Amino acid sequence: MAETVKVKELVEKLSLEVVTGDEESLERVITTGDISRPGLELTGYFNYYSHDRLQLFGNKEITFAERMMPEERLMVLRRMCSDDTPAFIVSRGLTPPKEMIEAASERNIPVLSSPISTSRLLGEISSFLNGGLAPRTSVHGVLVDVYGLGVLIQGDSGIGKSETALELVKRGHRLIADDRVDVYQQDELTLVGEPPKILQHLIEIRGIGIIDVMNLFGASAVRGSMPVQLVVYLESWSKDKKYDRLGSGNTEVEIAEVKIPQVKIPVKTGRNVAIIIEVAAMNFRARTMGYDATKTFEDRLTQLIEENSDQ
Numbered sequence: 001m002a003e004t005v006k007v008k009e010l011v012e013k014l015s016l017e018v019v020t021g022d023e024e025s026l027e028r029v030i031t032t033g034d035i036s037r038p039g040l041e042l043t044g045y046f047n048y049y050s051h052d053r054l055q056l057f058g059n060k061e062i063t064f065a066e067r068m069m070p071e072e073r074l075m076v077l078r079r080m081c082s083d084d085t086p087a088f089i090v091s092r093g094l095t096p097p098k099e100m101i102e103a104a105s106e107r108n109i110p111v112l113s114s115p116i117s118t119s120r121l122l123g124e125i126s127s128f129l130n131g132g133l134a135p136r137t138s139v140h141g142v143l144v145d146v147y148g149l150g151v152l153i154q155g156d157s158g159i160g161k162s163e164t165a166l167e168l169v170k171r172g173h174r175l176i177a178d179d180r181v182d183v184y185q186q187d188e189l190t191l192v193g194e195p196p197k198i199l200q201h202l203i204e205i206r207g208i209g210i211i212d213v214m215n216l217f218g219a220s221a222v223r224g225s226m227p228v229q230l231v232v233y234l235e236s237w238s239k240d241k242k243y244d245r246l247g248s249g250n251t252e253v254e255i256a257e258v259k260i261p262q263v264k265i266p267v268k269t270g271r272n273v274a275i276i277i278e279v280a281a282m283n284f285r286a287r288t289m290g291y292d293a294t295k296t297f298e299d300r301l302t303q304l305i306e307e308n309s310d311q
Contacts, residue, residue, distance in 0.1 A: 003132065003133045003134065003135060003136070004029040004030065004031055004133070005029065005030045005128075005129060005132040005133060006026070006027055006028065006029055006030070007025070007026045007027070007028045007029075007030065007086055007087050007110055007112075008023075008026035008027065009132070010030065010087075010112075010125070010128065010129075011026065011112060013128050014114065014121075014124055014125065014128065015114075016089070016112040016113065016114050017112065017113040017114070018110060018111075018112060019090070019096055019101065019110075019111040019112060019113050020101050020104060020105055020110065020111045021087075021104075021108070021109070021110025021111060021112075022108070024108060025087075025108045025109060025110040026110055028086050028087065028109070028110070029086065030054060030086045030087075030129060030133070031052060031084075031133070032052060032053055032129075032133070033126060033129035033130045033133050034050065034053050035053055035054050035056050035122060035125055035126060035129075036049075036050045036053040036054065036055050036056065037055075037056050037057075037058065037061065037118075037122075038055055038057070038061060038080060039060070039061060039064070041076065041079075041080055042061060042064050042065055042068070042076055044076060046079060049079075049080070051080070051082035051084060051085050052082070052084045052085065052086075053085075053086070054086050054087055054088075054089055054125065055080060055085065055087070055088045055089065056089050056091065056118065056121070056122060056125075057088065057089065057090045057091070057094070057096070057100075058091050058092065058094075058118030059091075059092055059094065059118065062090065062094045062095075062096075062097070065097050065100075066097065070099060073097060073099045074099040074102065074103060077097070077099050077100050077102075077103040077104075078103045078106070080103070081103050081104060081106065081107040081109055082107075083107070085107070085109050086109075087109060087110045087111070087112055088100060088104055088109065088110070088111045088112065089111075089112045089113070089114065089121070089125075090111070090112070090113045090114070091113075091114050091116065091117060091118040091121045092114075092115065092116070092117060092118060093113065093114070093115040094113075096111050096113065130186065131184065131186060131192065134184035134185060134186070135184060135185075136182045136183070136184050137182070137183050137184070137255070137256045138180050138181070138182055138183075138196075139152070139154075139180075139181050139183055139193075139255060140154065140179070140180065140181075141153055141154040141155075141161065141179075141181055141231075142161045142162060142164075142165040142175075142177065142178050142179065142181070142203075143175075143176040143177045143181045143193045143195075143226060143228065144165050144168050144169075144173055144174065144175055144176065144277075145173055145174040145175075145176060145223050145226050146168060146173045146277060146278060146281040147173070147278070147281050147282060147285065149229050149230060149281045149284065149285060150176070150193065150226035150227045150228045150229045150230070151229070151230050151231075151232055151277060151280075151281055152181065152193065152228050152230070152231045152232070152255075152260070153165060153232050153234065153277070154231060154232070154233050154234070155233055155234030155235060155267075156234075156235070156236070158206075159234045159235070159236065159267055160234065160267060160273065161234060162178055162179070162203055162204055162205055162206075163205060164234070164273045164274050164277065165178060165203060166203060166205060167273075167274035168274050168277065168278070169203075169213060169217055169221050170217070171274060171278070173278075174220070174221055174222055174223045175201070175203060175213050175221060175222050175223070176193060176194065176195060176222070176223050176224070176225065176226045177193060177194065177195035177196070177199065177200075178195070178199060178202065178203040178204060179199060179203075179204060180195075180196055180199060181193045181194070181195070181228075182194050182195070182196055183228060183255060183256050184256065185256050185257060185258055186227070188258070189258065190227055190258070191227065191228045191255055191256055191258040191260060192225055192226070192227050192228070193225065193226055193227075193228045194224060194225040194226075195224075200224075201213050201214040201215075201222050228255070228258075228260055229260070229261075229284075230260065230261055230262075230263065230280070230281060230284050231253050231255075231260050231261065231262040231263070232262075232263050232264075232265060232277055232280060233253075233262055233263070233264045233265070234265055234267050234273065235264055235265070235266055235267065236266070236267060236268070237266040237267060237268035238266075241266075251264075261284065263280050263284075265277070265280070
């Protein structure tokens with residue numbers, strides 16, 4: 001099922017002013033993240049008019065429209081109003097032409113206004129719509145903001161993911177989603193995770209039940225969404241299995257067509273998994289900044305071998 005965004009959600013997110021339009025008009029849905037700046041349409045050329053897009057009027061469009069005759073302006077704007085046209089938006093705090101208000105009111109299409117520049121408004125609308133309209137995929141796990149890094153904790157059921165997340169919250173980090181994380185591809189390299197509405201701010205702890213993290217720990221303990229930058233996979237400790245001890249065996253996992261670095265952590269009695277995840281997040285950030293402790297160790301080992309060989 002295709003994702004949609006309602007005009008009223010756009011109004012609330014970007015603090016747009018409703019010049020004209022009622023509650024029913026604000027329930028109109030936006031089905032595409034593309035935005036139209038109707039330059040050719042104002043000249044009467046409608047062969048490739050994208051009537052299902054938001055129609056954004058900046059300084060150039062308003063100035064051109066003002067030079068038209070009122071009758072011609074009304075005729076053109078009426079042609080721009082279709083049943084699936086979500087809204088007209090005017091940037092820079094410019095005054096919408098009265099013919100725009102008249103034509104839009106006839107089809108119950110809202111006319112919105114914003115004081116910010118056209119380019120900036122275009123970028124903010126595109127960013128919001130691309131996120132809101134992107135297809136969602138649900139993955140099993142817990143998403144936590146650890147030192148500003150989106151860490152997705154995965155593992156077998158009952159391994160202790162939620163308990164680990166709870167300890168991270170107590171240590172000052174923030175919960176995004178527990179048990180199920182809805183992810184979407186923001187761009188080719190960025191995966192964003194958010195909680196399903198029914199699970200927002202909630203976490204399940206076996207033996208206790210559902211707890212409200214925001215109610216117990218405050219608003220600073222939760223976050224609405226977060227890019228997924230690191231996957232930590234918890235697995236049961238096995239004495240017969242060899243584990244990476246140098247940090248050179250990290251792998252990647254593909255989620256929603258985006259490859260995310262993955263660290264596997266064996267879990268057994270006595271290991272403080274929350275602290276280990278904190279260190280894993282800090283170590284990952286250090287690597288992205290160019291410092292690799294594994295490489296440093298290997299260089300020192302090579303140097304030591306060369307020195308011993310010379311002796």
